Structure formats: structure tokens, C-alpha cells
Amino acid sequence: MAERATMRDVAALAGVSLKTVSRVVNNEGSVSPDLEARVTRAAEQLRYRHNIAASNLRSGQRSRAVALLVQDLSNEYSAILLRAVSDVARDRGIVVLSASLDEEEGRERELVANFIGRRIDGMIMMPATTDQSYLQPDVAAGFAVVMIDREPRGLSADSVVVDNVEGAERATAHLIRHGHRRIALVSDDPRVVTAQDRRQGYERALSASGIALERQLVRSARTVGGSMDQVRELLSLDDPPTAIFAARNTSTAGAAISLKRMGKSHLVALVGFDELQLAELADPGITTLAQDPAHVGSVAVGLLLDRLDGQSEPPRVLTLPTALTARGSGEIRPPD
């Protein structure tokens, strides 16, 4: 296998010194046109590829790489987020690494260690750990961190969140306003902070209307399939709910599919937290209370780049709004 050409090889072929090649490659300017042409030709001839890692090592520059750590890259929320982050990064010549944490603490620590070992400049993370104080020394050493979806714990870092409690309360109140009093909650794993917040919002809305919390109407599941099962069980209760608040996009998808398979899409109301790309296509359309993941992404990467540009104010928490879009499923009224 052919070895890669280095600056030394280029210099030898062009008959100049190593440093002159470096000057040409970095466009430092102070090289005569004649020599510059010779160097450029030699580089092309040898298919020279500048080694960015070596360059960064020597020059002490930033690596121009950042990471995005989310729960699940295949979730459409994360996919849109990644796209938004990548677009902003690319405009600045920054590359993006990404990974899925699946809410596993060990995986977060392992991936973070790997990324920091590669000396990336910063990271946008939807944390899986409950405490991120282990990152404090790295942040002190200039590593930029922005949390999304959840505020940092034990770490001073910027974050971009939505008001999950308020949003869930609003979504649940929407169902109550349409006459429901038996409202089920289908949410994510209760260990997840956002799931706890959304449950709290759900409970607040109920108690604000004097509705007692019924334990059997509160369900959780981590996957679409799991949510389908929970909804099937809910609807076969003796006294089934007349409405469902699905606190996450996978829960909403599962609930909607279950309702459709049971032929109850038009009978049981459904409001989902988070957007679903094809929410409009379902029949009835699925009412959602959504945040805009592209906005979250661009705001988060903006905060990150600010820090890399030397911003040193105290950490900021940006709370983005959520919007309720009525499409039909959330406006179904309870039977008589």
C-alpha cells in the first residue's frame, strides 16, 4: 500500500524547504509566485493531503470538530436537530461527530471520554447521566458544553430547553377543555427527567380541574411497540380513558397506531408532545404540542460557537416555546 506523501516529500520534489511548503499550504503569502507554483504542482503530483491532526497538534489551534450526543439518532427529532447543527457547523468549517446514548450513563461517559481524547472543541448533549460534574475539569480547560432538552446538573454549562411542565399542562388542559375527565398518560421511562416533568404538568392540569389522578391511567414505555401495548391495555380496562396524552413522539406514534388498529381513532382523543412529521396524514390528523427541533439545534450550536469565540458570561438557560397544533385528534369529545 502506497504511503501518503508528506510536506517533506513535496518540498523535495519542488526543491524547496519544508517551511516553504507549509507557507504555501497555509497561504501565508510571503512566497514568490514562481516557488508557489512549483510547490502547488509538486503537491498535486504527489496527491498531497494536508494532515489536519498534525497541524492542530503543532499549532495548538482548535480541532474544528464538535459532537452531538442524543438519545437516539434515528428519532426524527434528533435527525432534524443533527441536520440543523451540521448546517451551522459546516458554514464555519466545523465537522460534527454524533452518537446515540439510549439513556445509558455508561455509554455517555465512554463516548465523552473518547471525544475529549480526540480533542474536539465542544459538544451538544442530551445527557443520560443525572450528574455531569465529571465534565467540570474539561469545561475549565476550554471544552464547551451545551445541554439540550435538560438542564445540566453539577456543571456550569449553557442549555436549551422547553418548559416541559407547562407544555404538558397545556396539552392536558386542552383535552380537559374538550370535555375529558378520564385522560391517560403514556410517557417515556420515568427515570428520564423530561418524562418526570411532563408527568408533573399532566398532574397539575388534572388537579387544577379537580380531577383525581388514577394510577392505572398512567403508563410508560420506551419504544413505539411498548406504547402500542400500553394503549391496547388502557382501552381494554373496564372503565377506559376517553383521551390520551402521549408525552413523547414515540409514545404518540404507538398510541396512534394502536388506536387505528382498534378502529378507535375517531373515538378516543389524542394529544402528543413533540412533532411527528406525518401528523397531518393520520385520520384524524394528530394534535401535537411541539417544539421546533431545527430551532433547538441552531440555537444550541449558536451558544456553543459563542463559547468557542471566547464568550465567558455565566451559563445561560434558553427556554424555547412550544406550540399546540390542533389537527383533529385532540378535539374529539368524549362519548355522551
Add this chain to the structure above:
Amino acid sequence: MAERATMRDVAALAGVSLKTVSRVVNNEGSVSPDLEARVTRAAEQLRYRHNIAASNLRSGQRSRAVALLVQDLSNEYSAILLRAVSDVARDRGIVVLSASLDEEEGRERELVANFIGRRIDGMIMMPATTDQSYLQPDVAAGFAVVMIDREPRGLSADSVVVDNVEGAERATAHLIRHGHRRIALVSDDPRVVTAQDRRQGYERALSASGIALERQLVRSARTVGGSMDQVRELLSLDDPPTAIFAARNTSTAGAAISLKRMGKSHLVALVGFDELQLAELADPGITTLAQDPAHVGSVAVGLLLDRLDGQSEPPRVLTLPTALTARGSGEIRPPD
């Protein structure tokens, strides 16, 4: 801002030589337990983070980083692909960079140059260029490339594809079998190779049944919104199509939304190429002819890792199957 500790600092604190620290960090074994403990303690105390880039530079090891270049990371197809690639990579301690090309040749070349400059080990790519011969010298230097969705041109590299012509022909034939003769095609930008292939399959199916190609029924659009517009136009023709073959997931989504808004979901048949996560939720469910992106991803990364493990057979082309899933929209019969 605190500078990061280096091995030199750790060595000084532990009172040993640099090389001994290196031995401990790399677990080379031949260090006495006593010294090893001192080194470990010093490393923790200084929050030492091993510099992987410097280590790779010196040792000449691979970087254990690969890239995934797709058209659009926010497309659910790409998101699932990325997730599958990441999962396999993570099991081997390999990190994944990703980027969207948006079918722009310049962006492909720019991103590839950046990634190769970072000395990543290999790349899985849905190419935007029509000719990838510019990569040949890098492949010769040990850079592994696997193409997905499209075969490489001007480059010997492995690829993972589906038979687009055959798939499109099968999808179109499905509509013909249900009695349609005026079948519209809504596809991606005609410069995209897969769009050309799928159009060819569409035409083959028509001519196999003696149906003349009608130019005005052949449309293309790059986005969901564009596809919606095309479908709206198609249905307001004097002699509108009774069925639509949407040759890509964004086209399918656009077509389905347009049909729903026009109240024609149950009147005009629709078959889409590629899966849509909520295809089942639409009313009627959307009939699709799909490939499995997770499978494409794991097969592609498998080929890539094989090459990195030294596999040197001639390039392979793996053709994966597509499956037609009837959900209702593709089985609508034409009026009268």
C-alpha cells in the same frame, strides 16, 4: 484558562519518566504495580486526558473514525442508516462523522477533503458527484470507501444498492394490475441517478402493458413542498391521473398530503418508493415499496470494516431486496 496536563506533567508528578506513563496509559504491562499506582494517581489528580490525535500521529495507527455522507441527514431514511452505522462502529470503538450533501458536487469534494485531511479511516457515501475518480489515490493509500444507494463511477469501491429499476417497475406494475392506465410519476431531481433508474422502471412497466408514456404525467420535485405542488397540478389537469407512483419518500409524503388536502386520498391510488415511518397511520395506509435502511447501514459498515481489516478482494456490489407492503392506498381502483 487552565492548560491541559500532558504525559510529561503526569510523569513529573509521579516522579517517573515519560515513557513509563505511556506504558501505563497503554496498558503495556511491564510496569511494577507500585509505579503503576503512582502514575494512575498522578493522572487522576491532574485530570489527564490521553491525546488520541497525538498518539495516532506517532504510532501510525488508524484513527478509528469513519464518515457517513448522505443527501440529507434529516430524512428518516438517512437517520435510520446513521443509527445503524453508529451502532456497529461503536461496538468497535470507532466514532462517526456525518454530513449532508444535498446533491451538491462541490460540497461533496469539500467535505471529503476535510475528512481525509483528518485522516479518517473510511467513508460510507451516497455520492453527489457523477464521477468519484478523484478518490482513487486515497483509496490506493488505504482509505476505505463504500457507496450506498448508487454504484461508484471511476472508482473501485464496494457498494450496497437496491435494484431501483426493478423496484420501480414492480411498484408501477402493482398499480397497473389494479386497473390503472393513467399513472403519474413524481420523482426526485432527474439529475440524480436513482431518480433516473426509477423513472426507467416506471417506463418499462408502462410499455410492458402497452401504455404510452405521457410527458405531462411525469413530474419531479426535490422537497415535500415541491411534490405537493406537482400533485396539485397533476390532479387539476383536464384528464388527471388515477394513480401516482412517488419515487422517493419525500415525494410520497408530499403526494399523500396533497391528496388528503384535496379530499382525494380514497380516490387516487398511491404507491411510494422507500418506507415512511407512519405509512400505516394515513387513511388509507400508504402502500410502499421499501428497502430497509438499517440493513443497508449495517451491511455497508460491515463491508467498510472488512476493508479496514485488510480484505483486498475486488470490489463487491451487494444488491439488497425491496419489499412491497400493501396498506390500502396502492389498491384503490380507478373510477368506473
Add this chain to the structure above:
DNA sequence: CCGAGTTGTGACATCGTTGTCCAGGACCAC
């Protein structure tokens, strides 16, 4: 108690690049 073999440790060069600094030629004014 010696010589051979085994272990553990460190000095040094090196990976591919860039920052620093100096040499020397061209040019100008005097």
C-alpha cells in the same frame, strides 16, 4: 559468587506539521 537470562526503566529519535528566528539578496537613498 559468577555469568546468563529476565524484568523494569529511561534516553532519544520520531510522527507531520508550524512558530521562531536568522541569513542573505534585492532595493533604495544617500
Add this chain to the structure above:
DNA sequence: GTGGTCCTGGACAACGATGTCACAACTCGG
């Protein structure tokens, strides 16, 4: 012709790490 400035080019060390090799300090058989 001299002295100063400007510009270009190159020697050298360094970034943070590891491979090579040499050399102490052991062990152990005889």
C-alpha cells in the same frame, strides 16, 4: 559604495505522544 529596510527562504525546536534500544537491577543455576 555604504547602510538600512524589506522580503524570501531555511534551520531548528517544538506540539504530545510512542517505538527502539540500551542499561540497570534483579533472579537463578551451577
